[in-house]
Amino acid sequence: MILALFVVFILALIFRQSALALLVATILVSLGMARLWQRWALRRVEYRRTLSQLRAFPGDELTLTITMTNRKLLPLAQVQVFDAIPNGITVVGAPVIFSGSRQVSIIRRSTGLRWYERVIWRYRLHCERRGAFRFGPAQVQSGDPFGLFRTAETFAADVTLLVYPKLLNLTDLGLPARDPLGLTRAAALVRDPLRVVGARDYTPSDPLKDVHWAATARTGTLQTRVYEPTTAHVLALVLDLDTFEFYFQGIDPELVEHLIGVTATLAHHSINAGHAVGLYVNGAPVEDEHLVRLPPGRSPNQLAQIMETLARLTAYSVLPVARLLRLITTDLHPGATIVLIGAVASEPVQAALLRLHELGFRIVWLFCGDRPPPPIPGVQSHWTPRRITDQQAINQSHTPGG
Template sequence: MFNQAWLLLAAVALLIGLAAGWPGLSALGALLLTVVGVAWAWNRRALQAVEYRRRLSERRAFPGETVTLELSVANRKALPLSWLRIEDECPAGLAILDGELAPSSQEGIGLLTSVLALRWFQRVRWRIRLRSEARGLYRLGPAHLSSGDLFGLFRQNQTLERCDTLIVYPRVYSLEALGLPSKEPFGDSRSPLPMLEDPSRTVGIRDYAAEDPLRRVHWKATARRQRLQVRVYEPSTHLQLLIGLNVATLPYEWQGSIPELLEHAISVAASLASYGVEHKYQVGLIANGCWPLSDQPLKVLPGRSPYHLAHILEALAAVLPLPTARLPDLLLRSSARLPWGATLAVVTAIVDDDLVEALLRLRAAGRRIVLFSLDRRQESQSAPPGILSYRIASRPGEAPVRFAPMEVFA
């Protein structure tokens, strides 16, 4: 590396050589000054017009799937790069199949390190295979570039803040693999109440009956026919399912979390969402965990768009294990905005008195409640009366397996 003493030595050698008439010493001093000047100018332009890019073959994956990361760097100028060092930050949770991560000063972060030389207007590409066995949001970047002059006297650093994110969904099992019934796991979907109607869709009119509310009266048709007419609405056939996930795995927050149990609860919620979308439910999600860099409970409103399941899986991939609210309070607040006839499926690893009380209150208010419990303590306890309850084995598997038989309490 460059040291100012070399510049001072070159200047002294040049002056002494000129004063003493020693051409060899003068030439040596001039050569050193020329090398330093060329190296300084080279270094100033080393990282100009250098492009570094990443491209993921897939930005979303399931655990165990392999994703190809294509890296490319281009030198878009006439000045070649004698050396270029690239250190790209990569989460340690991603397995590098074609190499290994270098350690970094940040916990949980490694460095994808590459050293190469580039000619003028040259582009280089190479590929790395990545694999993750756990759900999560994996951020790739920022990248740190270093280069310098041909003689190694100067060095220039640059940080590229652009990042790419790989979303790894939670594991999704079939209901049979979880030990749940594959037919109507949320109970009989036929409501004992009359078919719900969509007031935004009028399909006709009919004569007024004594039990009809006045807001259904069609006044223009009444004036035309000279007798009271009421609107006939189109029956609503959309079933709604709201999944409530409890990210707490221990009775008290200060006790921490059980990662394996939490991941299994998230997988159960993802599996229920997948089943619901497949069977034409409008599926929503609430959780007392939060998004990264947020302190608000996670929420995905019910919907039936083609990408709605992907939105729910992305939310479950990102949810953090730190509870931001009590699940009973969250359920009571959210139920007020649910349409009548919707099903509330609660997935939890902890069934305490407060949760049971909240579920009974919702049941008394006419809500359809289904409890999916991973709480081992419930083996010696009875299920909440009047609530369809499943006890799922709390032993998470590495691959879809049939867990121990669950018990159903009607």
């Protein structure tokens, strides 16, 4: 088109058609300015998202603030914004459009930006479910004031919201609120493997994992760690994500969320009670290839780390839980309490629990299947079927550990 206009302009000059030459020259100058405007339209344009909070529970509401700034003298007559909101987060009171994949909803806005102007949009968001939600990307489109040329730029996702699992009432799970795992009925004093107070001579009955190698090197004879006695307990929460015995049967997403909610509830209660709590899952968080293995701890950050891990957890298992139960014994000492939260009572699972009991661990089985679990000698079983409603769930507004 520009080449054709240029040819017309030359012909108009040759045949001394001044009016036509002036008209064509005006059009060519306008097209050149429009092209330059389009090229510079989105340069030095900043786009930023912020959330009123980065941690939430299902049912919470928060504010998304979108700020767009034009940091140059060139004004923008029209700017169109298409920003992606992840599935599981609802925009309250604002029209949205859905993408073809249904994985995101799109906020669409249109505005103009003068030189060095900033516009701010605020949206109220509702958290529907547990998960790690990344906002974006956003596509911004603009061009010249005549609407002849358009340009677009994509602004990457820059903020992530973690929605923790629901915390449930212990009584609704069929567990006593004060001592849900019956820990006070265990030995009054247990040794705390997290606190070593000294060393003594090794005896054949001591496990090799208790050998104090530094003291052995110093004294020349085998030494064993001496642990501080405490009334606090060491708990290993083992979450089984399988909802059917065989993989080809698929998964039950609602049951998986119930299992995760039970695990979060026990972690929250046990750490607040002063116990050292660890988390082991036969699955992995989003964008992570490793199984969840958090050794027991009672630091202020332990609960936050457990809740964040559960928030990011995918709904798929990658390892049979019976094998996971055999692996975690290297992280624990005999006398620790292993709590299995699951919904599958297969023979390998029962055999693994019985073996752990024989190794000296205290075993608690929170079974969330449709039928009561089979009895296993030495294993304390609780049947907590999925019968929790959304109204019975406690949606905590504070962050873990607070």
